[in-house]
Amino acid sequence: MQNFDYCTPTRLIFGEGVVEKLPEVMKQYGQKVLLTYGGGSIKKLGLYDKVKELLSDFEIVELAGIQPNPKYDPSVLEGVKLCKENDVDVILSVGGGSVLDCSKAIAAGAKYDGDPWDLISYKAKAQAALPIVDIITLAATGSEYDCGGVISRTETNDKIGYVDPLLYPAVSFLDPTYTFTVSKKQTAAGCADAMNHIMEQYFCEDSTLLNDAFMEGALKSLMINAQKCLDNPEDYKARAEMMLDCTYGCNGIYSLGNSESGWPCHGMEHALSAYYDITHGEGLAIITPRWMKHILNEKTVNRFVKYGVNVFGIDASLDAFDIANKAIDATYKFFESINIPMHLKDVGIDESRIDEMAHHVAVNEGLEEAWAPLTEKDIVAIFRASL
Structure with missing residues (x-):
């Protein structure tokens, strides 16, 4: 700790x-x-x-x-x-x-x-x-x-x-x-933004049982309550719980004592919305599952196992990489289920500036120091996988 x-x-x-x-x-x-x-x-x-x-x-x-x-x-x-x-x-x-x-x-x-x-x-x-x-x-x-x-x-x-x-x-x-009057698009994007804030703190080297449980609970709360808000925009209890989930998101309280992750998805998405002015939460939802796939390896797999078992209820007796891949797929499918566009091309981004944006991220965001280090080549690969 x-x-x-x-x-x-x-x-x-x-x-x-x-x-x-x-x-x-x-x-x-x-x-x-x-x-x-x-x-x-x-x-x-x-x-x-x-x-x-x-x-x-x-x-x-x-x-x-x-x-x-x-x-x-x-x-x-x-x-x-x-x-x-x-x-x-x-x-x-x-x-x-x-x-x-x-x-x-x-x-x-x-x-x-x-x-x-x-x-x-x-x-x-x-x-x-x-x-x-x-x-x-x-x-x-x-x-x-x-x-x-x-x-x-x-x-x-x-x-x-x-x-x-x-x-x-x-x-x-x-x-x-x-x-209550927030559009379905912005309700979904807000959920994705807050979920990513939590995941940026969850996927790290050193964590505690307390923080893990706090963040896993918040992720489940966001997914359940966002869907309720989409189904009934004036569901006060769902709107209230989702609001508090989001309020805690960047405050640091979710991860006191954890090591730093480097916030790689935010580092990458900042380039997307700086160059193309897209909705931040949508950009994060598109990038996050591709980042997860890209960094999955022997070092990171156990963290994905815990995420998959405790957030999505995946069978803990399965092979570790099977659990991890199911968890990544479940993340993608959740964002898709709340009608977030899940490809960069869907939000007006093509491959013409991928290399330029990746270079900008590599120079300015310091992601080679992240929990799962990303070089400029890695960033290009994640962007291209997101097209």
């Missing part, structure tokens, strides 16, 4: 109707608010009007139009500009993980005198950040309970995971009813 130093300063306020507590929470952080949101779904929900009503005594500046795979330019830069020009005290992020990821970069950039990309690319270390409060409307990324976010820079095809302890949200509001 590995040493660790762990702290989660985020306050979670969970359940139906909890947004009513927003004014008393926000007043702790100041009067001038930057309200960030995406393409308008919060207006259809009535949540935008609700927030404006609850914060009628606050000064609000708005940054709308934050996209999936949030962009450095214009969203981060515009948000930083608004914060500085209006002397903003606190950011309120309302929407999914992309809005919150963007808000985290804005929070740090607002307290930095140089180019905010210096912080995102780790050329400089943030010394301060604005406090962030969020209201999550999509169960997927877990950004509401972690200190990281992913930012894309279109002109260089960079998609960087920006992590800093200053970026934990101060408070996250989690009302499962706000996920």
Whole structure:
């Protein structure tokens, strides 16, 4: 078991109707608010009007139009500009993980005198950040309970995971009813995203019985409850459990004391969505079973056996490689069963830039140090197998 130093300063306020507590929470952080949101779904929900009503005594500046795979330019830069020009005290992020990821970069950039990309690319270390409060409307990324976010820079095809302890949200509001209207496509993609977050922590060299059971249970919970949410979008219990599964996903709590895995599937998928702007969860679902097949060997097989037996209930008396292959096939079939496109060509990616993307991953993601090391040649093979 590995040493660790762990702290989660985020306050979670969970359940139906909890947004009513927003004014008393926000007043702790100041009067001038930057309200960030995406393409308008919060207006259809009535949540935008609700927030404006609850914060009628606050000064609000708005940054709308934050996209999936949030962009450095214009969203981060515009948000930083608004914060500085209006002397903003606190950011309120309302929407999914992309809005919150963007808000985290804005929070740090607002307290930095140089180019905010210096912080995102780790050329400089943030010394301060604005406090962030969020209201999550999509169960997927877990950004509401972690200190990281992913930012894309279109002109260089960079998609960087920006992590800093200053970026934990101060408070996250989690009302499962706000996920009732999430589309089937995004519900499925959110499930795949969260499952991969867990698998990136599960497949490692050193783990504990406690963590394994926690993650195996979360994977089963996600698969069962995602299907329930697809069958009945207003199943509160299923939406609530799936939301909490996702919230824990990137927080580190699933794997305290485990060794690092290197998060190889995220490293590879970041290139796919940076180059082609595809849905992150779908990209992960496509890549993950091919990565599993590629790395299956004498060193890794026992981990796949445990995964197959404890998550999918595969007969433990079978040959180890038979169990492992059945587990990989079951993973693929689950994603397929919730109507995720399972080939890169299905999401508009052909072979024309495979080598270029693989080189980008090999240079920038450090996957030769992963639990199952990946060279540029390995990455090319996984991408091609995913076509």
